[in-house]
Amino acid sequence: MEGDCLSCMKYLMFVFNFFIFLGGACLLGIGIWVMVDPTGFREIVAANPLLITGAYILLAMGGLLFLLGFLGCCGAVRENKCLLLFFFLFILIIFLAELSAAILAFIFRENLTREFFTKELTKHYQGNNDTDVFSATWNSVMITFGCCGVNGPEDFKFASVFRLLTLDSEEVPEACCRREPQTREGVLLSREECLLGRDLFLNKQGCYTVILNAFETYVYLAGALAIGVLAIELFAMIFAMCLFRGIQ
Numbered sequence: 001m002e003g004d005c006l007s008c009m010k011y012l013m014f015v016f017n018f019f020i021f022l023g024g025a026c027l028l029g030i031g032i033w034v035m036v037d038p039t040g041f042r043e044i045v046a047a048n049p050l051l052i053t054g055a056y057i058l059l060a061m062g063g064l065l066f067l068l069g070f071l072g073c074c075g076a077v078r079e080n081k082c083l084l085l086f087f088f089l090f091i092l093i094i095f096l097a098e099l100s101a102a103i104l105a106f107i108f109r110e111n112l113t114r115e116f117f118t119k120e121l122t123k124h125y126q127g128n129n130d131t132d133v134f135s136a137t138w139n140s141v142m143i144t145f146g147c148c149g150v151n152g153p154e155d156f157k158f159a160s161v162f163r164l165l166t167l168d169s170e171e172v173p174e175a176c177c178r179r180e181p182q183t184r185e186g187v188l189l190s191r192e193e194c195l196l197g198r199d200l201f202l203n204k205q206g207c208y209t210v211i212l213n214a215f216e217t218y219v220y221l222a223g224a225l226a227i228g229v230l231a232i233e234l235f236a237m238i239f240a241m242c243l244f245r246g247i248q
Helices: 002-036 041-046 049-078 081-107 114-124 133-145 153-157 160-165 191-195 207-246
Strands: none
Touching (some): 081 207, 133 207, 153 160
């Protein structure tokens, strides 16, 4: 009976890790394709810091899942204690890292408030200075989501560094201007009128509200997926340890 249970657990662990292996291979393939695609998609991604970061995250996640699935499959099929132990430790490290990230996110949740982002924007934003990571990221966000500032164009009246650099000659940065289409490569409707703060030529909605509305439908899905991933990792550790202890 004990042998049957061990055999069942072995095959369950193999199937479980085979799907992880396939998922990792798919993510890795997509990430590599995005980075090396010769038809021009790579240039589109490279032009947007948010997209290029996403592509690297895709590569990292794909590689990690690929390795994890491979270790789990080999450990289960060969009944190799060393591989199973390495798989268990790998999963444990990921589990603890995710748990730590969740705890830190809860502790520092006040740093995700509208007031926090407004304070940071008005204090550090430098306009079209792409050498400054903070400003370049904000410019990408405003262009991508068709928004302006945290609450709206009025935020830049209090952006001390931005006002100093522009000598008070611009009401809003160029990233706030309406484009057709609304992409980095889009044509500005009227740069001059926009920089003077004319409502018709700039995006009036604040980024905080726009982004919140855009991701609101995905909040519960993301939470459910996070819980699901943690549960899967927990079961994977239990399977690995049971199989490890059952192997002679």
